[in-house]
Amino acid sequence: MKRLFYVMLGLVISLPIYAQSNNQLINWFAGADIVGTTGSDDINQTSDFYVREFELSAFSIIDQTWSGILTLAYHKEQITNEEHLEVHEAFLFSSKLFPLANVKIGKFFLGFGRLNRFHRHDWIFTEAPLVQKSFFGNEGAKDSGVEYKRNILALNSTLSIGLTKGDEFNHTHAHDEHEEGEIDRAKSPTAYSRFAKFFEYSTTRGLEIGLNAINRVDAHGVNYQYAGMDFIYKDRLGKVLTTVVQSEIWSRNTIEKDNDETHSFQDIGGYLYIEKGLDQHHAYGVRYDYYKPDDHVEEADHEHGIDGLEVDKEFNALAVSYIYTNSEFMRTRVTLEHGVGVVVDSDPDVDRFTRGQVQFVFSIGAHPSHVY
Amino acid sequence: MYIKTLLIFVLSFSAYGQSVVTTLPEFAWVVKNLAPNLKVISLLEGTEDPHFVDASPGFVFKVAKADLVVFNGLQLEIGWLPKILELSGNEKVQMGSKGYCDASKDVQKIEVLNNFNRSMGDVHPVGNPHYSLSLPRMIEAAQSIRDCLVLMDIDEVKLNENYKKLAEKLNAKFVELKTKIKPQNFYVYHREFNYLKKDFNLDFLKSLEKVPGVLPSATYLSKLAIESKKDKPSQVLAGYTSPRKILEKFKELAHIDYVKIPLHPKPDEDYLDFIEKVMLQITKNP
Numbered sequence: 001m002k003r004l005f006y007v008m009l010g011l012v013i014s015l016p017i018y019a020q021s022n023n024q025l026i027n028w029f030a031g032a033d034i035v036g037t038t039g040s041d042d043i044n045q046t047s048d049f050y051v052r053e054f055e056l057s058a059f060s061i062i063d064q065t066w067s068g069i070l071t072l073a074y075h076k077e078q079i080t081n082e083e084h085l086e087v088h089e090a091f092l093f094s095s096k097l098f099p100l101a102n103v104k105i106g107k108f109f110l111g112f113g114r115l116n117r118f119h120r121h122d123w124i125f126t127e128a129p130l131v132q133k134s135f136f137g138n139e140g141a142k143d144s145g146v147e148y149k150r151n152i153l154a155l156n157s158t159l160s161i162g163l164t165k166g167d168e169f170n171h172t173h174a175h176d177e178h179e180e181g182e183i184d185r186a187k188s189p190t191a192y193s194r195f196a197k198f199f200e201y202s203t204t205r206g207l208e209i210g211l212n213a214i215n216r217v218d219a220h221g222v223n224y225q226y227a228g229m230d231f232i233y234k235d236r237l238g239k240v241l242t243t244v245v246q247s248e249i250w251s252r253n254t255i256e257k258d259n260d261e262t263h264s265f266q267d268i269g270g271y272l273y274i275e276k277g278l279d280q281h282h283a284y285g286v287r288y289d290y291y292k293p294d295d296h297v298e299e300a301d302h303e304h305g306i307d308g309l310e311v312d313k314e315f316n317a318l319a320v321s322y323i324y325t326n327s328e329f330m331r332t333r334v335t336l337e338h339g340v341g342v343v344v345d346s347d348p349d350v351d352r353f354t355r356g357q358v359q360f361v362f363s364i365g366a367h368p369s370h371v372y
Numbered sequence: 373m374y375i376k377t378l379l380i381f382v383l384s385f386s387a388y389g390q391s392v393v394t395t396l397p398e399f400a401w402v403v404k405n406l407a408p409n410l411k412v413i414s415l416l417e418g419t420e421d422p423h424f425v426d427a428s429p430g431f432v433f434k435v436a437k438a439d440l441v442v443f444n445g446l447q448l449e450i451g452w453l454p455k456i457l458e459l460s461g462n463e464k465v466q467m468g469s470k471g472y473c474d475a476s477k478d479v480q481k482i483e484v485l486n487n488f489n490r491s492m493g494d495v496h497p498v499g500n501p502h503y504s505l506s507l508p509r510m511i512e513a514a515q516s517i518r519d520c521l522v523l524m525d526i527d528e529v530k531l532n533e534n535y536k537k538l539a540e541k542l543n544a545k546f547v548e549l550k551t552k553i554k555p556q557n558f559y560v561y562h563r564e565f566n567y568l569k570k571d572f573n574l575d576f577l578k579s580l581e582k583v584p585g586v587l588p589s590a591t592y593l594s595k596l597a598i599e600s601k602k603d604k605p606s607q608v609l610a611g612y613t614s615p616r617k618i619l620e621k622f623k624e625l626a627h628i629d630y631v632k633i634p635l636h637p638k639p640d641e642d643y644l645d646f647i648e649k650v651m652l653q654i655t656k657n658p
Contacts, residue, residue, distance in 0.1 A: 061467075093458075095457075095458055095459075095460065095461045095462070095463065095466060096463040096466065098461065099461065099462075099463070100436050100460070100461040100462065101461040102458070102459065102461050149459075149461075150461070151432065151433060151436045151459075151460065151461055153433050153436055153437055156429070156430070156433055158429065158432075196429070198428070198429035198430055198433070200428065200429075200430035202417075203415065203416055203417050203419075203420055203425070203428075203430075203431075204420055204425070204426075206428050206429070206430055208429060234426060236420075236424065236425075236426065237613065238420070238421040238424060238613030238614075238615075239421055239423075239424045239585075239613070279587065279615060279617070280587060280615070281587060327490070327493075327494075327585070327586070328451070329490060367447075367450050367451060368451070369427060369451060369452070369454065369455040370424070370425065370426045370427055370451040370452045370455070371426070371427055371455055372426045372427050372428045372429060
């Protein structure tokens with residue numbers, strides 16, 4: 001594993017030199033996400049300070065039709081303490097195949113919701129809300145397949161549809177039933193769609209609402225139907241993002257067939273995050289996080305990825321963050337979070353936690369995009 | 373009702389007539405002067421900081437139906453325009469296509485850096501991008517834009533005539549202002565006015581930003597306030613979106629007034645009127 005990492009790192013370091021000497025115009029981007037966390041040990045969140053993620057990305061125009069993006073990521077699982085190196089993204093991209101549309105082919109983060117469309121180090125907060133972790137994994141759902149995104153100009157909207165293998169949808173390294181790299185084959189492909197409508201109030205103030213639907217069947221034949229709404233509002237004055245409001249609400253219907261019987265469970269969750277910028281360096285944010293699994297969730301022993309936090313009936317958490325933006329390329333975030341409604345195996349009387357986190361995010365190489 | 377919705381949906385897939393999208397209003401003004409029959413819109417309204425704009429879906433939809441996108445270049449829009457072009461799904465305006473128009477192509481650049489790194493702050497190694505306040509540089513930018521319009525199958529003879537007229541108008545305004553503007557010394561907040569240095573014999577002695585793009589510390593402002601006693605700048609020039617808090621702080625320390633200046637015209641404002649207003653505001657001429 002380590003050897004592979006060093007070989008790939010060496011390759012990645014030598015490629016820019018080769019690329020520059022051949023004027024291949026490859027853009028390189030490297031980003032890292034360093035997290036320190038401390039809190040009550042009852043919930044298995046041991047204090048730690050570690051490189052959570054390190055990403056190397058290369059992108060370039062391939063030819064008159066296609067561009068290519070390759071992203072290699074190293075990351076560490078907080079619970080198992082395991083380190084992994086994997087291909088995060090490797091896809092072809094084209095804006096030239098169909099009018100007003102983009103196409104992705106390969107492996108990528110699936111284009112639904114809000115958080116799922118961004119890499120974790122670009123998220124507006126440090127830790128994924130519980131609903132995101134439970135439904136789509138710690139970093140978001142990624143998979144191999146095709147995605148088509150179409151601008152519908154008359155409606156100020158975009159429509160994204162995707163079809164992927166479904167094997168890696170909620171892939172996490174934190175479960176130990178498999179050998180490294182081994183992934184079960186999904187019984188059917190995963191299909192998803194997102195319809196997003198944009199409301200423009202001025203050139204610097206706007207709101208986007210997305211409606212999402214996902215259908216997948218995992219390797220055990222369990223059918224998951226997701227419905228969700230995502231929301232983003234931004235208001236900017238010069239360099240200062242004065243107000244950001246971001247929210248997602250999701251519902252997951254799980255249908256299991258056991259011989260002749262069919263069991264159905266519904267889990268719901270969401271979050272609301274509000275951030276206020278004071279000037280170009282200082283901002284603070286508040287997040288409310290909610291998750292409610294179906295009462296029969298114990299019977300549905302098929303999902304994981306809640307990252308050490310098991311929820312009994314209902315989970316509520318409030319997090320407060322202070323964000324210091326040193327520049328466009330470096331940010332520090334300090335967060336204090338208090339949650340109620342978790343299950344703690346070691347002590348049945350404890351159902352809450354408090355944790356503090358500090359996060360350093362930086363990037364080198366290509367200029368980051370100011371994605372909406 | 374259903375038929376109307378269906379019609380809107382179908383129309384969104386249909387082709388559009390020739391239209392031009394510019395990132396800044398001054399380039400829209402140039403296009404209107406060169407090719408008055410084209411439909412032109414500017415993405416920005418002149419009040420934003422064009423370095424820090426989000427790639428909003430609203431911009432994506434406008435670019436999606438454009439035949440030509442004219443932009444400032446020199447990395448001014450590096451954070452957002454490439455993403456907008458990518459998301460637009462518009463083949464005509466992608467880099468390398470006929471509809472991709474860098475207005476800085478023929479502009480004489482200043483402050484080109486051979487060696488740079490990000491410790492130097494928000495610098496643009498390919499040249500200072502704030503050339504649109506300079507009338508001579510805008511003549512050069514108009515030339516770049518004319519070259520792009522030629523590729524759009526517009527009557528070249530007419531285009532050249534219009535370019536000549538426009539260059540004469542810009543030059544006449546430059547000559548007129550040059551007689552009015554007296555040499556003066558200034559401090560600036562950011563390096564947005566440097567193209568005017570040569571045009572009007574102005575001197576921008578120091579910047580309130582120690583590192584470009586980074587808020588200055590109180591210590592640095594105090595040091596600058598002491599130095600200003602010797603430098604004697606007439607005032608501090610700042611762009612429209614520069615932080616008022618810092619400018620007020622410096623005013624309090626150095627007893628030197630500041631003026632916040634719009635760096636771009638409003639969408640329907642005449643560029644020549646805008647420049648005259650700006651120059652008179654800078655030099656405090658009546």
